[in-house]
Amino acid sequence: MSKKHPPLLSLSHVEKSFRISGKHVPILKNISLDLQQGEWIGLMGNSGSGKTTLLSLIAGIIRPDHGEVFWKGKKLWYFFDIYPAFLRNREMGFIFQDFRLVEEESVWENLLLPLRIKGWYGKEELQRALWLLERVGLQDHRSHPSGLLSGGQKQRLALARALVLRPSLVLADEPFANLDEHTAEEMMELFLSLRKEENFAMILVHHRKKLSNSCDKTYHLENGRLHPV
Ligand SMILES: Nc1ncnc2c1ncn2[C@@H]1O[C@H](COP(=O)(O)OP(=O)(O)OP(=O)(O)O)[C@@H](O)[C@H]1O
């Protein structure tokens, strides 16, 4: 690691607990992690082990109880909530496990949501949105309410939306879970080809051992700790 360039993202001794049925349950214990520009990390672990919690901490959706999250060497929470919200829009693409689409809005409106939050965009951004829509095979569903899509179609829309603003980090929470093998492979090909052009980093939560081959490192989350695989 060069001294001049801090990692894209660092977690330093991060801890997070939740109150579950009245009990204080530690979910993440003393997690430290560096992610370099363009690096892909796979994250595996049993249901309930804390994978989504970890991604939410990285995206600044929730705050750690202890420890710090750094973005390019700067504390994520230094400038209050507005800084993580800004980064989430401009620098990160989050593919949520439950998609988080605006169900009553059309496919196209959902895809444009990050651009609308950013506040301004031009022809180039709209062309990219259209191109992504075609790449995920939803061009014929452009004006369809997203709530009426199938599970796999919702997932593909969520993939396209996460990539629309050319993020430097993609947080992908089981992005292929609702896709058949063939479509999952097609979507992975899309990620791999965009990686070559755009060199985004990614944390990929998944349950398919095969996907580890595309990652630079893989960790297993168990009992609140990360174990290299
Ligand atoms: N906001 C919250 N309040 C209370 N408990 C929570 C909250 N978010 C998550 N939890 C609990 O924390 C634990 C970890 O949840 P998390 O969603 O991170 O697991 P996961 O590894 O993503 O699981 P899955 O593979 O099923 O998606 C679970 O026991 C969950 O019930």
Ligand SMILES: [Mg+2]
């Ligand atoms: Mg999860």
